[in-house]
Amino acid sequence: DAGVIxxxxxxxxxxxxxxxxxxxxxxxHNSLFWYRQTMMRGLELLIYFNNNVPIDDSGMPEDRFxxxxxxxSFSTLKIQPSEPRDSAVYxxxxxxxxxxxxxxxxxxxxxxxx
Amino acid sequence: xxxxxxxxxxxxxPEGATVAFNCTYSNSASQSFFWYRQDCRKEPKLLMSVYxxxxxxxxxxxxxxxxxxxxxxxxxxxxxSDSATYLCVVNNPTSGTYKYIFGTGTRxxxxx
Numbered sequence: 001d002a003g004v005i006x007x008x009x010x011x012x013x014x015x016x017x018x019x020x021x022x023x024x025x026x027x028x029h030n031s032l033f034w035y036r037q038t039m040m041r042g043l044e045l046l047i048y049f050n051n052n053v054p055i056d057d058s059g060m061p062e063d064r065f066x067x068x069x070x071x072x073s074f075s076t077l078k079i080q081p082s083e084p085r086d087s088a089v090y091x092x093x094x095x096x097x098x099x100x101x102x103x104x105x106x107x108x109x110x111x112x113x114x
Numbered sequence: 115x116x117x118x119x120x121x122x123x124x125x126x127x128p129e130g131a132t133v134a135f136n137c138t139y140s141n142s143a144s145q146s147f148f149w150y151r152q153d154c155r156k157e158p159k160l161l162m163s164v165y166x167x168x169x170x171x172x173x174x175x176x177x178x179x180x181x182x183x184x185x186x187x188x189x190x191x192x193x194x195s196d197s198a199t200y201l202c203v204v205n206n207p208t209s210g211t212y213k214y215i216f217g218t219g220t221r222x223x224x225x226x
Contacts, residue, residue, distance in 0.1 A: 033214070042216065042217075042218040042219070043158070043201070043216040043218075045213070045214065045216075050211070055211050056208075056209075056211065056213060091157055091158075102148060102160045102163060103160070103203075103214065104160065105157035105158050105159065106157060107156070107157050108156075108157050
């Protein structure tokens with residue numbers, strides 16, 4: 001079975017540019033999560049969707065960040081404009097429900113903003 | 115107080131040793147609990163869920179103590195391949211839904 005798919009795996013961009021990260025959850029999973037991981041702050045939940053609807057976006061750092069889930073098999077996380085402090089690994093995860101279900105992570109996108 | 119706390123380590127243990135990690139959580143209403151493993155520059159991977167009665171999977175045993183609000187992970191007969199960071203995860207009910215809270219992880223190094 002295919003796991004969570006993320007693209008690109010690596011992204012290097014200049015400050016001020018727009019960055020779009022993509023995620024395809026595991027088929028049949030109805031919850032999708034976006035996380036950011038840095039050495040300093042660990043793993044932080046940015047936003048999560050249930051049945052394509054954003055449920056909790058309290059972790060989105062500021063208006064420069066936006067996320068969409070137009071259908072059950074695709075989500076994007078956009079940063080516009082990007083800043084050097086956005087450099088991190090961004091993970092997407094999915095789960096079968098929003099209760100006690102386990103989450104399964106994609107391989108992540110390593111973002112470097114110069 | 116952090117919602118989920120773990121000793122960052124590192125725990126350096128010889129091959130074959132038994133090692134245990136604890137993780138404390140602050141929300142008494144927490145519903146479900148997990149241990150994840152994360153290798154360097156990789157994504158977190160589910161190691162095991164933690165059930166109220168405790169559960170075992172091969173060399174790994176997880177326990178939940180709701181009264182003292184902690185979960186534990188015991189690894190017996192450590193292998194070199196067990197070297198990784200172990201993340202504790204707690205699922206808290208909030209505003210009609212749930213929120214997964216990750217600990218910052220405990221680093222384990224198994225030495226030959």
